[in-house]
Amino acid sequence: MNGRQALIRRRPLASVLLLMALVMVVFAWQNRVALQAFPTIISAYTAKEYCSCRYVVGNPADFCAGYVKQWLPSTLIDDPTQKRVTSTGLGRSSSAVWKGLHQGCQLLP
Incomplete structure (x- = not known):
């Protein structure tokens, strides 16, 4: 029996966890x-979605939140004066503004 097989037999849980970690690293790299x-x-x-809920559909702010x-x-x-919504999450910020009755809300670049 070689060293690798002995390690797997002695520590099966650690071997499975190591293999799962390796698979996760490969998956993350492929989908980076x-x-x-x-x-x-x-x-x-x-x-x-908040902009659409609030200004297109006309729901109250609490409901849309x-x-x-x-x-x-x-x-x-x-x-509400400019009908603009800014959201920040996970370190990124995005804004949407109501463009009109037929256009609805649009994300700003």
């Missing part, structure tokens, strides 16, 4: 572009 975009998606989703609430923390800044 999508994983880098994820924080922006959270703030953009929150800003756009509950509607877009997520497991990940984010903050909302609602400017």
